[in-house]
Structure formats: structure tokens, C-alpha cells
Amino acid sequence: MINYSINIIFLIIGSIMYTALGLIWYSKLVFGKVWMRLTKVEHIVEKPNPLMMLWPLFGGALISLAINFILVNMGITLYAEAIVFSVIIGLLYAIPINAANTVWEGKEYWLILLNSGFIVLYSMIMSIIFIIIMYG
Numbered sequence: 396m397i398n399y400s401i402n403i404i405f406l407i408i409g410s411i412m413y414t415a416l417g418l419i420w421y422s423k424l425v426f427g428k429v430w431m432r433l434t435k436v437e438h439i440v441e442k443p444n445p446l447m448m449l450w451p452l453f454g455g456a457l458i459s460l461a462i463n464f465i466l467v468n469m470g471i472t473l474y475a476e477a478i479v480f481s482v483i484i485g486l487l488y489a490i491p492i493n494a495a496n497t498v499w500e501g502k503e504y505w506l507i508l509l510n511s512g513f514i515v516l517y518s519m520i521m522s523i524i525f526i527i528i529m530y531g
């Protein structure tokens with residue numbers, strides 16, 4: 396039987412965490428300069444459209460919803476299981492999607508690792524947060 400229980404607090408935390416982690420990961424202090432070189436972006440908009448911030452919040456909620464759904468239905472309750480789940484997501488989901496996009500967009504292959512690394516790290520953090528929220 397499929398369990399459709401959703402933790403709203405987890406979704407809110409996921410939205411905020413995805414946005415915050417993305418701002419840090421792709422900042423010039425971490426991987427922003429590398430990302431700009433790999434994507435051939437020459438400058439970053441100083442005052443981005445406020446609606447641009449809605450997409451990461453929405454995307455973070457959707458990814459958190461998927462993590463919530465999968466962890467509950469797989470019966471994952473331990474931190475080690477959550478971390479293994481995150482690595483599997485990276486290897487079997489994030490890397491293939493990023494690889495397809497990178498190849499079709501004609502970008503450098505290192506971009507696959509950069510973008511997939513972000514998804515794996517986010518999945519790890521959120522899987523651990525889920526275990527903390529649900530099981531203490």
C-alpha cells in the first residue's frame with residue numbers, strides 16, 4: 396500500500412534549503428566562477444527579477460515532496476540509509492538528466508558533475524533533515 400503522507404514543515408524547509416544552498420553553491424565564493432566559465436555566462440544580473448526566486452522555492456518544494464514520498468514508502472529511517480538513497484539519486488537520476496542537458500546544450504562535461512553534485516548534496520541534506528523531523 397502506498398503511503399501518501401506529506402510533512403508540510405519538511406516541504407517548507409526544503410524550499411528554503413534548496414534556494415539557500417543554490418545561492419551558496421553557485422556563488423562566486425564557491426562554484427560560481429567555474430559555473431560561469433562552463434556555461435559561458437559572462438555576467439550575472441545585479442538586480443534579478445524577484446520572480447526568479449520563486450522557481451528555486453517551487454523546485455525545492457517539489458524535490459522535497461519526492462524525497463518525502465520515496466523515503467516514507469521505502470521505509471528509510473536511518474541516517475546511513477538516507478545517505479545511500481541520496482547517492483543513488485545522484486547516480487541514477489541527477490547525473491543522467493544533467494548529462495543529457497549538457498550534451499544537447501553543447502556545454503563542457505564538467506558541468507555535469509557541478510550540477511549533479513548540487514543535487515546530491517541537497518538530497519543528502521534533505522534526507523537527513525527528513526529523518527530528524529520524522530524520527531528524531
